[in-house]
Amino acid sequence: MTDGQRSPTNDGQIVVSGLTKQYKNVRAVNNLSFTVAPGRVTGFLGPNGAGKTTTLRMLLNLVTPTAGTATISGQRYADLATPLRQVGAVLEASSAHKGRTGINHLRVICAAAGLPKQRADEALALVGLTPAAKRKFKGYSLGMKQRLGIAAAMLGDPRVLILDEPANGLDPEGIRWMRGFLKNLAHEGRTVLVSSHLLSEMQLLADDVVIIAAGQLVRQGPVDQVLGSMAQGARVRVRTPQAEVLAAALKAQSATIETDEQGVLLVGGVDAPTIGRSALAAGVELHELTTERPDLERVFLELTAGKAGIR
Amino acid sequence: MNLVRSELLKIRTTSTWWWLALGAFLSIALAFAINAWLAVTTLGGDAEEIGVSAEQATAPAQAANLYTSGQYLGLMFVMLIGILMVTNEFFHQTATTTFLTTPRRTSVIVSKLVAASLLGFMFWLATTLIDLAAGAIFLSANDYGTQLGEWPVQRALLFNLLAYAIWTILGVGIGTLITNQLGAVITAAVLYLIGTQVVGLLFLLLSNVLDSQAVLKWQVIWPAVASQVMITEGTSEFTPSWWVGALVLIGYALVSGIAGVLLTRRRDIA
Structure with a gap:
């Protein structure tokens, strides 16, 4: 030894x-x-x-x-x-x-x-x-x-x-x-x-x-x-009929927000429970609240991006 | 010992050796016919006509020749087996498995060398038994007796054994030098079959240039010539003593064996 x-x-x-x-x-x-x-x-x-x-x-x-x-x-x-x-x-x-x-x-x-x-x-x-x-x-x-x-x-x-x-x-x-x-x-x-x-x-x-x-x-x-x-950087997918109201409430908590389709927000920077509480406080109705689970395939592609291929 | 057993099993479990044995058998038959004709002619008193020296025209010398029939091509076949013992591993990608089983690569090559010489022995034994049976019958039938009590005959048989063992070992060495199967087989066969003639010509040319017959003796540095010298009785202006041939062959076997071990130890198996 x-x-x-x-x-x-x-x-x-x-x-x-x-x-x-x-x-x-x-x-x-x-x-x-x-x-x-x-x-x-x-x-x-x-x-x-x-x-x-x-x-x-x-x-x-x-x-x-x-x-x-x-x-x-x-x-x-x-x-x-x-x-x-x-x-x-x-x-x-x-x-x-x-x-x-x-x-x-x-x-x-x-x-x-x-x-x-x-x-x-x-x-x-x-x-x-x-x-x-x-x-x-x-x-x-x-x-x-x-x-x-x-x-x-x-x-x-x-x-x-x-x-x-x-x-x-x-x-x-x-x-x-x-x-x-x-x-x-x-x-x-x-x-x-x-x-x-x-x-x-x-x-x-x-x-x-x-x-x-x-x-x-x-x-x-x-x-x-x-x-x-990788999931720490993952976004939460939120479906709500009152998207503008919720977006405003979340922006106040410095979340990043993208809109995907009508009535769907892709929220980054805050986790699902925080979004749920904000929605409740603002009296906003939620139809969907999902953390996007990254699969290994995506993690892998992100991790090895730019390093793959012929050397 | 396990490794040698494994190497022999490798040979036994494929059909390659069988084809080479068949080739060796055919070459025995062919060579025996030619040597029988040669024996009858020279011993019948026509030695001068076909350029056989008086020393070679004795019953023991001709008997020795007859009893080693098939040596020329037989040696090439055992050399090819030696080559294939190594190149097969690369051709069929079994080298990986072999070296995983035995990471000590020196042991692998040494066991190949031992298995090769055992195989050379088997080929010699089979060839000699056939030659002895056919030769004894032929010589007795022509009233020369079997000649088996004569030292030159016994010596030829024994040194032929050495030749078979060494040529198989030489094959293993060549295989480690040229791992490409086709490349190794073709190179070795061409060098063996045509190389000897080319070397002969070169030396003839050299002896003319230097105006010296003694130079011709140096052909013995070529393995195929050395092998021939080793089993030939007597010396002439063109051939050195048998032991020179033996030493040259043993030298080649040592060098190729050692080179094989050193190369294999360093090689990356990919």
């Missing part, structure tokens, strides 16, 4: 600290720090090209960082004694030899990791792929490939799961299955880190979010909190 090294624990926590990757002309990841807690699904969000995949690959020792560290349960991935028993990763859908059967793909991994052969059968059963066990990989649909990838990640029954865009190319049924599967894993106390650019999906799946853009951290925290922090 004195020399800054973390002692190895098995808490399943992921700690990314000052992580940087400089390619020839592009700083793909720039001084990125965040933590991922066990027992929760953490969504790793960012527009395409934000550096999500590079970050995950540095975390897994596939890409060497220019600076910074990334640890899982207090250890670098390369220092884990039995990596597959501690971390399962699903990185790209097409990562098996096309001429090899699904079951043999898993057996090759079992052999290398020193896991018993029957783990391959168990993992296939876990993802519902047993009927296709002896079919060659090139005959698999995208959804089946994704499931095989998850089976491979589950071989060592790991504490930590890391998935890069697992929803890519899945049909709605597949996405629903994946969502249930990952939530269940987190419920069992495992750490689940899922990268995605599909925000609507994350809103249904994630407990926490880490949002990055242009290789830098934009926001990190529980989904509700990130949404809530």
